Amino acid sequence: MAVFSQDRDALRQQYHDVWQKMQSGQILSALEQMIADVIVLHPEYHQLLSSPIQSGQEYFVENGETNPYLHMGLHIAVHEQISTDRPAGIVIAHQKLMAKTADPHAAEHLMIDCLAEQLWLAQQQQQPPSETAYLRALKHLAEK
Numbered sequence: 001m002a003v004f005s006q007d008r009d010a011l012r013q014q015y016h017d018v019w020q021k022m023q024s025g026q027i028l029s030a031l032e033q034m035i036a037d038v039i040v041l042h043p044e045y046h047q048l049l050s051s052p053i054q055s056g057q058e059y060f061v062e063n064g065e066t067n068p069y070l071h072m073g074l075h076i077a078v079h080e081q082i083s084t085d086r087p088a089g090i091v092i093a094h095q096k097l098m099a100k101t102a103d104p105h106a107a108e109h110l111m112i113d114c115l116a117e118q119l120w121l122a123q124q125q126q127q128p129p130s131e132t133a134y135l136r137a138l139k140h141l142a143e144k
Helices: 007-024 030-040 043-050 068-084 090-100 104-125 133-143
Strands: none
Touching: 007 030, 007 043, 007 068, 030 043, 030 068, 030 090, 043 068, 068 090, 090 104, 090 133, 104 133
């Protein structure tokens, strides 16, 4: 699996491949299981994943569209952050958001919103994302 590929269609194909393996009951690698766990949480994407990928498909936030692959990828990024406590303090932030929402998936969505905003800001400013600003935003959400 080329999880760090720069080829957008290859990355997207991974989600389709995992979905197909899930449907046929095949054994999944650890990475595939992580992807599968996210797919299970998003039944609204199951039909998409059952179809061949549309090469070059664009999703425009301006048109109210959500990029399902980006959304699932952000879930995976949050899972990785929590599993490694990187940035340091993310586990505590996650626990506070879970206590606030009483729903792990909803807590992840709050985290994803903050992560996506920090990634967007970093891209706009042409610099690495700020872990400090990310953690500050999560703390603010937990205290709201």
